[in-house]
Amino acid sequence: MSETGPLGIIAGAGSFPLALARAATAQGRPVFALLLKGIAGPDLEAYPHAWIGIGQFGAMVAQAKKAGCRDLVLIGSLVRPNLWTTVPDLGGLRVLPDIVRLFRGGDDHLLRGIAGIFERHGFRLLGAHEVAPELLMPKGPLGALRPSEADEEDIALARQAIAALGPYDVGQGMVIGSRRIVAVEGAEGTDGMLDRCATMLAAGRLKWPRGSGILVKAPKPEQDRRIDMPAIGPGTVAKAAAAGLKGIAVVAGSTLVVDVQEVIRLADRHGLFVTGVSAGETP
Amino acid sequence: MSETGPLGIIAGAGSFPLALARAATAQGRPVFALLLKGIAGPDLEAYPHAWIGIGQFGAMVAQAKKAGCRDLVLIGSLVRPNLWTTVPDLGGLRVLPDIVRLFRGGDDHLLRGIAGIFERHGFRLLGAHEVAPELLMPKGPLGALRPSEADEEDIALARQAIAALGPYDVGQGMVIGSRRIVAVEGAEGTDGMLDRCATMLAAGRLKWPRGSGILVKAPKPEQDRRIDMPAIGPGTVAKAAAAGLKGIAVVAGSTLVVDVQEVIRLADRHGLFVTGVSAGETP
Structure with missing residues (x-):
């Protein structure tokens, strides 16, 4: 598979998302940042970006596709989202039963499940280390x-x-x-x-x-x-x-x-x- | 082995030492309390007792023998003793090399070793549950x-x-x-x-x-x-x-x-x- 389009960075908290964006940019690869509301910092606002609620899975997919992303990286710390206060959009509602099921397990289980959901929507989920081994x-x-x-x-x-x-x-x-x-x-x-x-x-x-x-x-x-x-x-x-x-x-x-x-x-x-x-x- | 002499209770912190002393007394068994300085509370001062520093192994053995104890119970929480501030007596100095070696492992290792040292001095170490199953x-x-x-x-x-x-x-x-x-x-x-x-x-x-x-x-x-x-x-x-x-x-x-x-x-x-x-x- 060839790399196509900008690298979509789904950014949680901390300084890793910016480090990854800089590394990708240094390689000549454009970046599109999907900043998780209430979690990500403003560091990546210097790049093309969209702010997305953590339950807004439909919007996340739409924005990533519109930006031409095929490769996504999830990076940054992710305070475990609160299902009781998350307001899902339509895309989020569709995947909600999956998510609720996933939440019954631990973090590994949850995150593997989320990766699977992205992949079923046609994205390729990469590790930060695959994109920027210098990190x-x-x-x-x-x-x-x-x-x-x-x-x-x-x-x-x-x-x-x-x-x-x-x-x-x-x-x-x-x-x-x-x-x-x-x-x-x-x-x-x-x-x-x-x-x-x-x-x-x-x-x-x-x-x-x-x-x-x-x-x-x-x-x-x-x-x-x-x-x-x-x-x-x-x-x-x-x-x-x-x-x-x-x-x-x-x-x-x-x-x-x-x-x-x-x-x-x-x-x-x-x-x-x-x-x-x-x-x-x-x- | 028959029960002889009072039950020696080597008391750490918390309310278990008193609960054990009461249970033994209720069974008609006399109690002698070895209260660890800086760790045990004053609850057991109502019983025949001696206050002993945690490094004073020689004094502990002498007091327990003088009181006629053959059976000892270690009970109560024991904040891990600080080897850097503990002042051992002569008996303590003799067992110090053993203790230092024991401290290199975890709690189990440490406590098992201490039990062994008591047993080599002719005591029988009992669990609180053996003396007072009602606890x-x-x-x-x-x-x-x-x-x-x-x-x-x-x-x-x-x-x-x-x-x-x-x-x-x-x-x-x-x-x-x-x-x-x-x-x-x-x-x-x-x-x-x-x-x-x-x-x-x-x-x-x-x-x-x-x-x-x-x-x-x-x-x-x-x-x-x-x-x-x-x-x-x-x-x-x-x-x-x-x-x-x-x-x-x-x-x-x-x-x-x-x-x-x-x-x-x-x-x-x-x-x-x-x-x-x-x-x-x-x-």
Whole structure:
């Protein structure tokens, strides 16, 4: 299949949608932004765009087709939409029974279903990494520091635990230190989990000295990376530092990194390592 | 082995130590309380007792022997002791290398090791449930409400996920609703996890209507129930209600319930079910 028309970016919150738009533009590919009302920021208003309510599936399809998009990328964090306050349009009403059914499962289930619905409408859903591989975490440390051998053992243990939780559609992220998992990511997200660690550290509930724990993020085994790729950015480093951690480990090639220069600068400043571990190393 | 001497209760925080002391006394068995400084409350000062620092293992052994205790029960929540501020006595110094090694693992590992150390000093370590089975959760609902069939499915799913995490020594508790696990218990404990759910509910991060989620607690597969038994009490019910949950499910016969009448009263008042599921039902 050849690339035809502009890249349609369905944009959620955060800085990834803009990073992707810039990367596509740098490749000479035009962008059309479908900005989710109440979720996306105004960053992409500089590009051709339309604001769309999250339930306005009919409008989304119509706008994307009118703009000549065939390829779509879903990117940015998506606060789980509230079905009780969402007002669907006609297209939305038609897919609503599907969506309601999807909502009975976890995030993976939901997002895979949404991808399927787009594909049945003739779009091709791409992962951000397929469009802009330069946004992906490389293997090895980004900044000046690297994990110790003991850290590598902790990282391996956390990755095993994340894999064990895979079938239950919970937890891309954990915080581990000295062989002990102290936090598992749930609906609060990575930032919420790191805030919790900062609170536990301040309250003396985490008994380790500052600079002891590691944030480990890995895709769940069944995760569709076109629609729910683990991601880190400068905000992740800042929160990990506030939680007193010593490092961040993510899976190389399967994690988006936004603003990599700022990530490196902050990691070096706070004395954290940020490292890409290879997907095949899970024991 | 016959029961000899008073029951030694090594008391951590919370109301379980007192509940156990009362149950033992009601059976006509004298009690000697070893109250952990900075952790235990003053409730047990009405009984023969000694206050002991958590590192004062030598004093603990000496006091327990002097009081004629042969059977010990570790009960109450134990904030993970801070090895950097603990001042050990001579007996504590002798076991310190063991303890430091134990601390490299998770809680299970730590607690099993401590049990072993006591046993090598000639004590018999009992579970609270062996001394006072009336403190255990019975099978079925405690109050007026019971889980629906859909709730039973959620409970089964959460129990599977808890079992999957068993080898990683994290998570006796989860919060689940509509097939989705939204919170996994880490070092913050059950109360901390319920507070987080309340916060997420208030912030619109949990998109369910009030009365939708279930707290599920189950012992980890390898858990030594003499030293780390899941527990609930009126505080658990109050926090579950504040988090907007519809119920609490724990494993019957493997969970301590403190102040069962108050648990029932609060559950009925807040419209929650509190139910004991049988250990054998894990799919």
